Amino acid sequence: MMQWLLDPLNYAFVRNALFVCTIAGGLCGLLGVYVTLKGMSYIGHGLSHAIFGGAAICAAVGLNFFVGAGIWGLASGLAVARVTRRRTIGADAAIGVITTASFAFGIALLGLYARVKQSIEATLFGSVLGISAEDLIVIVAVTAVTLVVIIAFYRPLLFTTFDTDVAEVSGVHTARIEAILMLLLCGAILASMRVLGVTLIAAALVIPPVTARMLTTSFNRMLWLSSAIGAFAGLIGMYLSYHLDISSGATIVLVNFAAFAVVYAATSPARIRRRSRAFEQRERA
Amino acid sequence: MTVRPEPLLRLHAVRCRYGTQTVLDGIDLTIGDSDFIGIVGPSGSGKTTLLRVLLGVMPPVAGTVTRRDGLRIGYVPQVETINWSFPVTVGEVVLMARQQRFMRPRANRQDHADVETTLRRLGIAELVDRHIRALSGGQQQRVFIARALLGAPHLLIMDEPTSGVDVRTRHEIIHLLAELNADGLAMVLSTHDLNGIATHLPHIICLNRTILGAGPPREVLTSEVLEETYGAPMDVLEHAGMPIIVDRPRHGAHTTHLSQGAS
Numbered sequence: 032m033m034q035w036l037l038d039p040l041n042y043a044f045v046r047n048a049l050f051v052c053t054i055a056g057g058l059c060g061l062l063g064v065y066v067t068l069k070g071m072s073y074i075g076h077g078l079s080h081a082i083f084g085g086a087a088i089c090a091a092v093g094l095n096f097f098v099g100a101g102i103w104g105l106a107s108g109l110a111v112a113r114v115t116r117r118r119t120i121g122a123d124a125a126i127g128v129i130t131t132a133s134f135a136f137g138i139a140l141l142g143l144y145a146r147v148k149q150s151i152e153a154t155l156f157g158s159v160l161g162i163s164a165e166d167l168i169v170i171v172a173v174t175a176v177t178l179v180v181i182i183a184f185y186r187p188l189l190f191t192t193f194d195t196d197v198a199e200v201s202g203v204h205t206a207r208i209e210a211i212l213m214l215l216l217c218g219a220i221l222a223s224m225r226v227l228g229v230t231l232i233a234a235a236l237v238i239p240p241v242t243a244r245m246l247t248t249s250f251n252r253m254l255w256l257s258s259a260i261g262a263f264a265g266l267i268g269m270y271l272s273y274h275l276d277i278s279s280g281a282t283i284v285l286v287n288f289a290a291f292a293v294v295y296a297a298t299s300p301a302r303i304r305r306r307s308r309a310f311e312q313r314e315r316a
Numbered sequence: 317m318t319v320r321p322e323p324l325l326r327l328h329a330v331r332c333r334y335g336t337q338t339v340l341d342g343i344d345l346t347i348g349d350s351d352f353i354g355i356v357g358p359s360g361s362g363k364t365t366l367l368r369v370l371l372g373v374m375p376p377v378a379g380t381v382t383r384r385d386g387l388r389i390g391y392v393p394q395v396e397t398i399n400w401s402f403p404v405t406v407g408e409v410v411l412m413a414r415q416q417r418f419m420r421p422r423a424n425r426q427d428h429a430d431v432e433t434t435l436r437r438l439g440i441a442e443l444v445d446r447h448i449r450a451l452s453g454g455q456q457q458r459v460f461i462a463r464a465l466l467g468a469p470h471l472l473i474m475d476e477p478t479s480g481v482d483v484r485t486r487h488e489i490i491h492l493l494a495e496l497n498a499d500g501l502a503m504v505l506s507t508h509d510l511n512g513i514a515t516h517l518p519h520i521i522c523l524n525r526t527i528l529g530a531g532p533p534r535e536v537l538t539s540e541v542l543e544e545t546y547g548a549p550m551d552v553l554e555h556a557g558m559p560i561i562v563d564r565p566r567h568g569a570h571t572t573h574l575s576q577g578a579s
Contacts (some may be wrong), residue, residue, distance in 0.1 A: 069403060185421030192410045193402055200371050201413065201467070244403055248447035253403045257514045 036123035036128060039273045048159035048226070049172050052265035052279060055223035056137035056287075058174045060239035060261020061181070062219050064211055064254050067240045068192050073123050074111065077130035079220050079229045083155070084133035087140040097169055101221050108132055108213035112206075122127035157278040159269065161228045166225055173222040177215050178296075181254075184208065210232070235261060238287040245298045260290055322384050323348045324348055324471050325370060325384035332365050339365045342526050343379065347471065347504060352497045355506045356514045358521035358546050367473055367524065371506060390464030392474040395456055400449045406459050407431055407444040413466040434462045438492065441561070454485040458492065465496075474505040478513055486512050510537070510561045514525040533559055 039045040041134050059075075085103020107129055114125035181188065181219055190198040191208040199205045220232055227235055243256035268283030275282070325347045325517075331341040341363045347353065347370075355363050369381060370375035371391055375553060390413075411423050412430045435441040439457045443451060457477060462544040464472055477493070478486045490513060496501055514520050515533045522529040522536060522545040530543040537559045542550040549564035 039487075066367055183419050184416075186412060186414070186416040189404075189408075193404060193409075194393065195414065196397070197391055197393050198412075200389075202371055211531075243428065247406055248403050250403050250408055 035274065036270070044162065045273055047162045047167060048279065049168060049266060049269050051162055051226050052159065052169050052264070052269040053262045054114075054174055055226050056265025056283060057175060057237070057258045057262030058170070058219050059223055059227075059235040059256060060243075060257040060259070062216055062256050063178065063236040063240040063261070064243070065188065065192050066236055067244070068217065071122050072237045074216065075220065076109070077126035077231035078104060078108055078217060079224060080223060081130035082217070082220055084135075084257075087137035091140050091144050095220060097165070101217065102134070104217040104221055105214060107244035108217045109210060110211050115158040115261060124156040134228065142211045145284070159272065164225065167201050169249050170222040173218040177219065180211060180215060184211065188212065191279050193231070194275060227283065228280040228281060229283050234284040234287060235264075238284070238291050239264065242291045242294050244286070245294050260287070264290060323351060324384050324387055326382045327369065328382075330369060330381065331375040332362070332369060332374060332376050338525070339519060340369070340376070340525060343369075344527070345521070345523070347502060349470070349502055350497065350500050351502045352493075352518050353504045354514050354517040354520040355504065355523055356508070356520055356545070361524040361545070363523055364475060365473055367504070368507055369474055384470075387471065388467055389468045390462045390469030390472045392457075392472065392477060394476045394479055395460065396452070396480055397449070398460075404448055406435070406440070406446050406448060406451070408454055409448060410434060410462045410466055410513050413463045434465050437465070438462050439521060452463055452485065453481040454488040457481070457485070457489055461492070469501070471502045472505065474503065476507060477505055478507065478509055483512070490516055497522075510527045513560075515559050537561060
C-alpha cells in the first residue's frame with residue numbers, strides 16, 4: 032500500500048498533478064455547494080463549454096489560454112446571470128442558449144484551423160501530465176481568492192443562495208453577490224479545466240456537494256464536507272489514473288461517484304430505519 | 317395640544333405598472349406606529365405589488381412614498397417559497413438577518429445571545445439546532461418571523477403568513493402576531509383568508525388594483541365592497557359579534573342540480 036502511494040511521488044510531474052488535482056477537487060467541491068443549492072447544477076457544464084469557445088479562439092490567434100478563455104468565460108457567466116434575472120427565461124434555458132453557442136463556436140474553429148485542434152484536445156479531455164508552473168500558480172491563486180471571498184461574503188452569499196428575494200429586501204446587493212459567485216465559478220473552471228477536461232468538470236462541481244448534503248443538515252458543515260470529498264476524490268483519482276493509466280478526469284469523477292454511492296446506500300431511509308430498530312431493541316434488552 | 321407622530325410610511329396617489337399593465341392605481345395609505353393592517357383581495361389584485369412598494373423594492377411610476385427617517389422594515393416571505401431541503405438550521409436562518417463583520421463569517425457571542433433572546437420570545441429557543449424541515453408549520457413561520465425581528469424592525473411586513481397551514485397553526489400565528497403588535501410593532505400582512513385572519517384584524521384594506529374599502533372589518537366587510545373587490549357575490553353574516561363571509565349560493569345552478577338528481 033505504501034509503495035502504491037509513494038512510488039508516483041518519485042516523479043515531479045506526478046507530484047504536480049497530485050497537488051493540482053487535490054486542490055482543483057476541493058475548489059470545485061466548495062463552489063459546487065452554492066451551485067447545487069441555487070439549483071444551477073447545469074451551470075458548471077455550461078460554463079466549461081462556454082470557456083471551450085474562448086480556448087479555441089486563444090489557440091487560433093495565439094493568445095494566452097488563461098487570459099483569453101478567462102475573459103470569454105467571464106462574459107458568458109455574466110450574460111447567463113443577466114439573462115436569468117429576466118424571469119421569463121429560466122436559468123437552465125439561459126445556460127443552454129449562451130454556453131452551447133460558445134461551444135459551437137469553438138467546434139467551428141476546430142474545423143477551420145488545424146493548429147487549434149492539437150491544443151484544444153487537452154482542454155476537452157484534460158491532461159495532467161503536462162501541467163506547467165503557470166497551471167500550479169493559477170490554481171493556487173484562484174483557490175486563495177475564492178477562500179478569501181467566501182469568508183468575506185459568507186453571510187450575504189448564504190442569504191442570497193437561500194432566498195434571493197428576501198436577501199434583496201434586507202439590503203443585500205444580490206445582483207452583485209451573484210456576479211461575484213459567477214466570477215469565482217469561472218475562475219475555478221478555468222483553473223481546473225486542464226486537469227478535469229471540459230466534458231467532466233461538471234461532475235466535480237455537482238457530485239461532492241450532493242454527497243455532502245446527504246451527510247449533514249448544516250450549511251457550514253456542508254461547505255467543509257464537500258470540499259474534503261472533492262479534494263479526496265481528486266487525490267485518489269489521480270493515483271488511480273497513474274496506476275491504471277486512465278485519463279485523470281475520468282478516475283476523479285469515478286471516485287466521486289463511488290463516494291456518492293457509498294453515502295447514498297448508508298443513508299437510505301430503509302437502512303436508517305433498520306439501524307434505529309436495532310438500537311431500540313438493544314435499549315429494551 | 318398633542319402632536320401626532322410622523323407616520324412610518326405614507327403612500328400618496330401611487331401607481332405601479334408591469335410593462336403597460338397598471339397593477340396599482342391611486343393608492344393612498346398611511347401606516348403609523350403600532351398599526352396592524354391586513355390587505356385582502358383576489359389573486360392578481362396587486363397585494364404582493366403593494367407589499368413590494370412598502371418594502372421599497374418596487375418604485376411606483378407615479379405618486380409618492382414617504383418613509384420616516386431610519387425606518388427599519390422586517391419581511392416574512394410566504395413559507396411556500398422557501399427551499400425546505402436547503403441545509404440550514406433554525407439558528408443559521410435567523411442569523412442571516414445580522415450583517416457580517418468583515419472577514420468574520422462566524423457569529424460572535426452577542427449574535428448568539430440575540431438569536432436566543434428572539435427565539436425565546438417566540439417560544440422556539442430549544443429548536444435552534446434543528447433543520448428547518450424538521451419543524452411544524454407554526455414553528456416554521458416563527459423562525460422566519462424571528463429572522464425579521466432580529467433586525468429590530470419598526471414595521472413587519474408579511475406575505476400570506478397563514479397560507480397552507482391548518483386551523484390550529486393559524487390560531488397560533490394570529491395570537492403571536494397580536495402579541496407582537498401589542499408590544500408596539502406595526503404590521504402589514506396580505507391574506508386570502510377572510511374569515512380566519514382578516515376579520516380578526518383591527519384594520520383591513522380591500523384591494524383590487526385600487527383601494528375599494530379601508531377600516532375596521534365590521535365596517536369594511538360588506539356585501540357591496542366584497543362583490544366589488546372579488547367580482548363574485550358574497551354575504552356577510554354575524555356570529556358572536558364577528559362578521560362571517562360566505563359565498564352567495566347561485567340558486568339557478570342549485571335548482572338545476574336538484575332537478576337533474578330527481579329525474
